[in-house]
Amino acid sequence: MSVRATLAGTRADGRAALVGYLPAGFPTVEGSIAVLAAMVAAGVDVVEVGLPYSDPVMDGPTIQRATETALAGGTRTADTLRVVEAVAATGVPALVMTYWNPVERYGVDRFARDLSAAGGAGLITPDLIPDEAGDWMAAADRHDLDRVFLVAPSSTQERIAMTVAACRGFVYATAVMGVTGAREATSTDAPVLVARTRAATGTAGLPVGVGLGVTNGAQAAEVAAFADAVIVGSAFVAPLLERRGDQAAGIAAVTRLTRDLAAGVRGAGSAGR
Amino acid sequence: MTTYADARPGPGAGATAGPDASGHFGRFGGRFMPEALIGPLDELEQAWRSAMADETFRAQLDQMLREYAGVPSLLYDATRLSQAAGARILLKREDLNHTGAHKVRNVLGQALLTKRMGKNRVIAETGAGQHGVATATACAYLDLDCVVYMGEVDIERQSLNVARMRVLGAQVVPVSTGSRTLKDAINEALRDWVTSVDDTHYLLGTAAGAHPFPAMVRDFTRGIGDEAREQVLALTGALPDAVCACVGGGSNAIGIFAAFVPDPSVQLYGFEAGGDGVETGRHAATITGGDVGVLHGARSFLLQDADGQTVESHSISAGLDYPGVGPEHSWLAETGRATYRPVTDAEAMKAFALLSRTEGIIPAIESAHAISGALDVAAELGPDAVIVVNLSGRGDKDMHTAAEYFDLAEAGPELGPGEARQVADERAGDLHFDETPGETDPLP
Ligand SMILES: Cc1ncc(COP(=O)(O)O)c(C=O)c1O
Numbered sequence A: 001m002s003v004r005a006t007l008a009g010t011r012a013d014g015r016a017a018l019v020g021y022l023p024a025g026f027p028t029v030e031g032s033i034a035v036l037a038a039m040v041a042a043g044v045d046v047v048e049v050g051l052p053y054s055d056p057v058m059d060g061p062t063i064q065r066a067t068e069t070a071l072a073g074g075t076r077t078a079d080t081l082r083v084v085e086a087v088a089a090t091g092v093p094a095l096v097m098t099y100w101n102p103v104e105r106y107g108v109d110r111f112a113r114d115l116s117a118a119g120g121a122g123l124i125t126p127d128l129i130p131d132e133a134g135d136w137m138a139a140a141d142r143h144d145l146d147r148v149f150l151v152a153p154s155s156t157q158e159r160i161a162m163t164v165a166a167c168r169g170f171v172y173a174t175a176v177m178g179v180t181g182a183r184e185a186t187s188t189d190a191p192v193l194v195a196r197t198r199a200a201t202g203t204a205g206l207p208v209g210v211g212l213g214v215t216n217g218a219q220a221a222e223v224a225a226f227a228d229a230v231i232v233g234s235a236f237v238a239p240l241l242e243r244r245g246d247q248a249a250g251i252a253a254v255t256r257l258t259r260d261l262a263a264g265v266r267g268a269g270s271a272g273r
Numbered sequence B: 001m002t003t004y005a006d007a008r009p010g011p012g013a014g015a016t017a018g019p020d021a022s023g024h025f026g027r028f029g030g031r032f033m034p035e036a037l038i039g040p041l042d043e044l045e046q047a048w049r050s051a052m053a054d055e056t057f058r059a060q061l062d063q064m065l066r067e068y069a070g071v072p073s074l075l076y077d078a079t080r081l082s083q084a085a086g087a088r089i090l091l092k093r094e095d096l097n098h099t100g101a102h103k104v105r106n107v108l109g110q111a112l113l114t115k116r117m118g119k120n121r122v123i124a125e126t127g128a129g130q131h132g133v134a135t136a137t138a139c140a141y142l143d144l145d146c147v148v149y150m151g152e153v154d155i156e157r158q159s160l161n162v163a164r165m166r167v168l169g170a171q172v173v174p175v176s177t178g179s180r181t182l183k184d185a186i187n188e189a190l191r192d193w194v195t196s197v198d199d200t201h202y203l204l205g206t207a208a209g210a211h212p213f214p215a216m217v218r219d220f221t222r223g224i225g226d227e228a229r230e231q232v233l234a235l236t237g238a239l240p241d242a243v244c245a246c247v248g249g250g251s252n253a254i255g256i257f258a259a260f261v262p263d264p265s266v267q268l269y270g271f272e273a274g275g276d277g278v279e280t281g282r283h284a285a286t287i288t289g290g291d292v293g294v295l296h297g298a299r300s301f302l303l304q305d306a307d308g309q310t311v312e313s314h315s316i317s318a319g320l321d322y323p324g325v326g327p328e329h330s331w332l333a334e335t336g337r338a339t340y341r342p343v344t345d346a347e348a349m350k351a352f353a354l355l356s357r358t359e360g361i362i363p364a365i366e367s368a369h370a371i372s373g374a375l376d377v378a379a380e381l382g383p384d385a386v387i388v389v390n391l392s393g394r395g396d397k398d399m400h401t402a403a404e405y406f407d408l409a410e411a412g413p414e415l416g417p418g419e420a421r422q423v424a425d426e427r428a429g430d431l432h433f434d435e436t437p438g439e440t441d442p443l444p
Helices: A003-012 A029-041 A061-072 A077-088 A100-106 A108-117 A134-142 A157-166 A189-201 A217-224 A234-242 A247-265 B035-052 B055-069 B079-085 B103-116 B130-142 B152-157 B159-167 B182-196 B213-221 B223-236 B251-257 B327-335 B345-359 B365-381 B396-405 B419-428
Strands: A017-023 A046-050 A094-097 A122-124 A146-148 A171-174 A208-211 A229-232 B075-077 B088-093 B121-126 B145-151 B171-175 B200-202 B242-247 B267-275 B291-295 B298-302 B338-344 B386-391
Touching: A003 A017, A003 A046, A003 A146, A017 A029, A017 A061, A017 A208, A017 A234, A017 A247, A029 A046, A029 A077, A029 A234, A029 A247, A046 A061, A046 A077, A061 A234, A077 A094, A077 A100, A077 A108, A100 A108, A100 B291, A108 A134, A122 A134, A134 A146, A157 A189, A157 B035, A171 A189, A189 A208, A217 A229, A217 A247, A229 A234, A229 A247, A234 A247, B035 B055, B035 B103, B035 B182, B035 B213, B055 B103, B075 B223, B079 B088, B079 B345, B079 B365, B088 B223, B103 B130, B103 B200, B103 B213, B103 B251, B121 B130, B121 B182, B130 B145, B130 B159, B145 B152, B145 B159, B145 B182, B152 B159, B152 B171, B159 B171, B159 B396, B171 B182, B182 B200, B213 B223, B213 B251, B213 B327, B223 B251, B223 B386, B242 B251, B242 B365, B251 B267, B251 B327, B251 B386, B267 B327, B267 B345, B267 B365, B298 B327, B327 B338, B338 B345, B338 B365, B345 B365, B345 B396, B365 B386, B365 B396
Parallel strands: A017 A046, A017 A229, A046 A094, A094 A122, A122 A146, A171 A208, A208 A229, B088 B386, B121 B145, B121 B200, B145 B171, B242 B267, B242 B386, B267 B338
Antiparallel strands: B075 B088, B291 B298
């Protein structure tokens, strides 16, 4: 299932999509499948399955702790594909969010093939820019996968245009200059970056997703007012870290958060958990 | 003596032929970085290129290097080591530079560039603390704020260098993530940089990372080779047969190689940290024992597992204890222009003792890897060979490790005259003195 179809649907409904991230293998492989199923049941439209990596330079402490837990628990690349398969079976598109080296090591075409076979939608690649992505662009075409690259406040207009042209599914606008992690206030850079990105996509063109820092429904509503998708990561991981060892409590907390965020992307939502 | 300012990219420095416009050395290098850092990397490249084209900048850097850092360093004809080695060995004395290593060249270059970019804050990673100390030094000298990221494990291993950095006014930030060593300190510095890039320069300590770092660090350190090439010509009237250096991230090696790459008669040897032996898996021999992948912004050789997760490296030498290597070395290895070999901890420590006792020069343990490798090259090339070895740093920082390795620390005060020497001899083993042509026992 592709992200393209889902985002066309939410756009037709006049709302933003909710994209939820969780690393595969956190708190365990089975645990991540259970939590993601709860997120989907409570209203996440698109899932980002994180592939745990030893050197996550774009991630703040919350996601680092989760991916370290996953790696310490023995999570392998094949486990990430297994989580993707489980999510795809729930009927929502599942993207893999991965640093580049694990894909290169697995074999770019082989990874694309196995991801496609697992029902995965495509890849979000935080440390792969289109300039270096020749092999992946070709593999994504061969296996009809979405490819989500990032734009940032520091991107020039030329780079934004080049990146948008390389994306399929949506383009990921990293709203702040920084690493992943919950933030109190949404960035004032975000609307500006989205406007600059839309100058490259055209109004009815490639959807723009905004991520980094959203923690509650009110922030999601704020972002949903100018973006096509609201991407939430650390906020899902934090309550699970707090409730480690009590999966039921973790899932309950994540479900509450998802409902609030899902209301947010529909224009409502609260300011706290 | 050619100074830094008028050292043109040497005869055929163009033949170094790298990187291309997008920062690639063959299939290596490039930019595997978050998009948020691509703009800043472009700005850095522009600032660096414009600085290098600016006579005033180059003259200022040249003056700093001469008057503050003690550059050009000597090329020393190491006759007693040569006797032991069985070939003529010339040592490029980077150990005599201010702060005790080649690293000061790169650090002063980048710190001056930081000023030129109008930034007032510098961040750096450090493993052993050598690059951290050099950076803290340059920041004190040029009045820049300095933050050094250092893994908690390394902070414990290198407490004196932590103190040195703090004395110099730097803030040392412990890194508690991942393996809590150098690679995690680089991750943390990158996380800082993406947040602070408007007023902060990331002063990377070696010729690795995303473009333009490998080329920029090479060009700030290539004075080593430019000087050595001229010095060896003046001394012997000919080019050397071989040039040897140790390889961690690769800055001292590329710094001395760059001038000789266009000289086909000069063999280039890089010696990696073989740790307990490449076959044991406990090593830092990235090119000899690793595979191609992407780490810290570039495609290069690295130590990784079957899933592409970075594997921890092992070496007695903290400065070589890094699971990656600069992309230009991967390219020189792949094209066959340079040869890379592992040197084990034990071999390096033997060379450490040999140089100390034949020349009265205590090398950094990193540099001892180059000495050890050069002994093998000497044996291969024979007595007429002239070999230049980059003595990248001095061993003061390593006395704790050496004392422990040779069992001198505990026993020290209770040993009578000659006894400590005996213990060390046992540990260092046969130093090959008997095989020395024309001399049976050069030790006094
Ligand atoms: C004296 C010395 N030599 C060599 C190195 C290794 O670094 P590189 O390979 O960048 O020269 C270090 C690093 O700390 C060092 O201190």
